[in-house]
Amino acid sequence: MKPPVSRRILVIEDDTTLNRLLVDQIGRLGHQTQGVGNRAQALETLARQRFDLAILDLRLPDADGQTFLPELREYCPAIVLTALGSIDQAVQAVRAGAADFLVKPANGQALELAISRALGVIDLNRDLAFWQGRARIGQDRPLLGSSPKMDAVRRLIALFAGADSPVLILGEDGAGKETCAMALHSMSPRSNGRFVSIDCDAGTSAEEIFGEMRVAADGRFQQSEGLLAAADTGTVYVGNVDRMPQDLQNRLLRVMETGIYRPVGSNVQMPCSARMLLGSSRSAADIVADSDPRSPHFVRMLSFAIQIPALRDRPGDICEMAEILLANRTFQRNTPKSFSPAALRAMQAHRWPGNLRELVNAVERAIIMSAGAATIEPEHLGIGPGAGSGPTSGRGVAGRTRTGEVVIRFDTPPSLDELRAAYLRLLIDMADGNRREIAAILGISERNLYRILPQLSTENDSGSQGSDAPPAS
Numbered sequence: 001m002k003p004p005v006s007r008r009i010l011v012i013e014d015d016t017t018l019n020r021l022l023v024d025q026i027g028r029l030g031h032q033t034q035g036v037g038n039r040a041q042a043l044e045t046l047a048r049q050r051f052d053l054a055i056l057d058l059r060l061p062d063a064d065g066q067t068f069l070p071e072l073r074e075y076c077p078a079i080v081l082t083a084l085g086s087i088d089q090a091v092q093a094v095r096a097g098a099a100d101f102l103v104k105p106a107n108g109q110a111l112e113l114a115i116s117r118a119l120g121v122i123d124l125n126r127d128l129a130f131w132q133g134r135a136r137i138g139q140d141r142p143l144l145g146s147s148p149k150m151d152a153v154r155r156l157i158a159l160f161a162g163a164d165s166p167v168l169i170l171g172e173d174g175a176g177k178e179t180c181a182m183a184l185h186s187m188s189p190r191s192n193g194r195f196v197s198i199d200c201d202a203g204t205s206a207e208e209i210f211g212e213m214r215v216a217a218d219g220r221f222q223q224s225e226g227l228l229a230a231a232d233t234g235t236v237y238v239g240n241v242d243r244m245p246q247d248l249q250n251r252l253l254r255v256m257e258t259g260i261y262r263p264v265g266s267n268v269q270m271p272c273s274a275r276m277l278l279g280s281s282r283s284a285a286d287i288v289a290d291s292d293p294r295s296p297h298f299v300r301m302l303s304f305a306i307q308i309p310a311l312r313d314r315p316g317d318i319c320e321m322a323e324i325l326l327a328n329r330t331f332q333r334n335t336p337k338s339f340s341p342a343a344l345r346a347m348q349a350h351r352w353p354g355n356l357r358e359l360v361n362a363v364e365r366a367i368i369m370s371a372g373a374a375t376i377e378p379e380h381l382g383i384g385p386g387a388g389s390g391p392t393s394g395r396g397v398a399g400r401t402r403t404g405e406v407v408i409r410f411d412t413p414p415s416l417d418e419l420r421a422a423y424l425r426l427l428i429d430m431a432d433g434n435r436r437e438i439a440a441i442l443g444i445s446e447r448n449l450y451r452i453l454p455q456l457s458t459e460n461d462s463g464s465q466g467s468d469a470p471p472a473s
Contacts, residue, residue: 006030007031007052008032008033008050009031009052009054009115010036010045010055011033011055012041013057014059018104020035026111026115029115037060037061038061038062039068040062046075047266048268050229052119053118054078054079056068056080058093065080070096078097078098079101079115080093080098081103082101082104099117099118100117144317144321144325145321146317147309153306156306157187164275166256167304167306170279170307171308175355177279178239181195181197182195188275190235193234194231197239198237200239204244209227209228210262210263211223211224211264211266214265226263228255231274234274234275236275238252238277238278240279241280242281256276259272280298284307315348318347318352318359319347321356321359322359325360325364326339326367335372335374343366345378346381346383347359347381365381366380366381367433382429382432406426408426
């Protein structure tokens, strides 16, 4: 069950007695409430701090509520309150963007119900954005591997899941730090909340993390919600935090220490209810030895740290994980596939510098390269000696020059199928088997890509070998 959340609600009512009554009523519901008496005071207050909801009287001394409502909606949803209740007014208010419509004097039960509905819609919209993002990036990944080292990781996850303390997740790039963070979230009391991932390698800005209050071209204030606010009472995972710019690191560390933050362009401090999980590719020894003034905070976090082992340090997991990835593939499921003994030996012998991420790409590449064949061989994986060589198709040679040009050469004029096969093999090699990237380059959907990949099976069965295109002179 998601813990109850105190929301910030602004009451805009010119009647002082009614304003105070509404503030008291909403306060008893557990929310933080502030009252103002007109449009000017409302805009001044909204420029300084963020509110989740507003209660708006349609008759204000300095503005018509129906006219002010669209402007107010730039800051937060609003419930309209008026003494002149009619169906026409209610329809007009809803069309102008009102979340609900109440007639004065509104009793406590009606007010509570309207506020609950409006806040529920806010949560649904946030959840919709979260689940859409989660579906896009396929976050629902299991923590793979049954080696003793991974069993130790799972024990720490179970131990730390019930706490609210920040956790530092250490491991090489591609080792599975975000998957570990997701496991922590799913086992915690916050599991019904949102899991928000911040990728520091993608150049995330302060506005994206903390939100922003800015002045639009027409002079009106506009407020955008940051990832910390979107996480609500859930979990925020900051991947590769050591690569985040220093000023953002300092601000994030202050949030972890104080539980409050300030949106960009605002002077008001906001509470942060989310749990923080940090990922870093540095080792614990490097953190302890670092002379950076921020290092003591990370050293303290080592009391709640999880080290994800590199894939090469748990060789017993490699083939097991590859089999799981193959069995759970999302494409070419109608073609029975298995790894040959030689392919399993090749995977076991490989060092996997890219860790789990490299293994996932290798398995997906092998599924594509093996096309209609039932057995995946070492050459399909794209690992080991000669793995980076350009693909060929029969008599064709395909590759890229030093200056980046794509070159496909044949001894004799090729057929259309030979030309297409050579180009597809080149793209598979260039994209490391990433089918989404291949489809994007070709300008087609992944579904259509799957339809043309089986046509490569003839070339795979012929055992043709690839080579690099000669460099441009």
